[in-house]
Amino acid sequence: MTTDESFASVGAGSTAWTTGRIITKDFPAPHLVRLRMHVEDRHRHWPGQHYLIRLRAPDDYTAQRSYSVASDDSDPLVEFLVERLPAGEVSEFLADVAEVGDLLEMRGPIGRWFRWDTYTPALCLVGGTGVVPAVAMTRAARHHGRSDLIRVMAVGRSPEALPYAEELAAAGAAIVYTRHPTSARPPGPPTRAEITPLLAGTQLAYVCGSSRFADFAETLLVEAGLSAEAIRVERFGVTG
């Protein structure tokens, strides 16, 4: 069993910059790139934590962004799933320029608020690339033989827009497409009737996705009766 103590070294102090080497790179969809990296002097991570990836130009100009870890701590490599944003400085580089064998500056794992402790029953309500921490939580729960602890509702416009949909569905996640009909449901955002049964017995909810998705998800959860203190939110991306 994993307890807080067995992770005592995780995030206890600071994490220094280190390097990661890209071991595999693939495109689950045209705008999504998956990188699996070997991280030098790697620290253990909790599901839900993220790394910083920093790019450095020859003139020492740098750009750094946060990327959630998709892999479980027991995975020898650290996995990232990045959405390629048009004119996005770092995501375009990772998608179009970075190659297997390249070294990137990395720092992590970071974030103790959005981590899952591996034993509290929780619901992940995640959208688009916001599924990434839910994937790490699902994988960690399976690794600990406690798949019952993590429930996932993953929301995307269509199957192409929802990375890891098959893996999550196989693990029992509810998959919701807002613009794509399935045999299970017509297209449309998740409803209170759909979320309420998933909340039974959970103590925490993790919301992750774009700012717009996070606003929608927070409201849905509060309306379904969850207290605001039980909701942890991670917002990806720039909004106005």
Place this chain on the structure above:
Amino acid sequence: MPATRGFFRRRPDGPAGRLPPGQYDVGGNWPVLTAEVTPRIDRESWTLGVDGLVDRPTTWTWDEVQQLPRSSYHGDIHCVTTWSKFDVVFAGVSVDSLLEAAGPDPRAEFMIAHSSTGYTTNLPLADVTGGKAWVVWEYDGRPLTAEHGGPVRLLVPHLYFWKSAKWISRLELTVEDRAGFWERNGYHDRGDPWLEQRYQGDP
């Protein structure tokens, strides 16, 4: 560290000398980064308290806080997630005015800002006095929206923006430095963008 293969400068530097290291100019955007549910707080029931090590713990209602001398900030803000925003204008009241009313005890060295959500952040008193910090309710001439901390937020523009607590409800003066929400979760105790004090262990 050596340069990243194939990476070249993509973003302009921003106004000369105004972009701290590792930051980029977010332009017209204003990202929303919040770890909690956005609360809907109505002005009628909102209050702001200054307490802890003060001679006269004081609470202001919305109407009362509006009567205090108005003060505004025109300048830049910097978020630890690496965006900076130039030439923003906030208006409200200077933290100096609030402290003057409450009478800080000379032993007080730190301030803990409390939000109505339970969010907290710690600040050396020296970082929020002398015209360096505000409690604000207007952005760009309009009421501050809830997603950006409205009706009222703290503004400490010379530190990373997680110090500028949203939905502020209470300022507590203390002798000792007690870590706040992000500080307990791995962020730096002070957060000076020019020194890149992002996470614990940074200079």
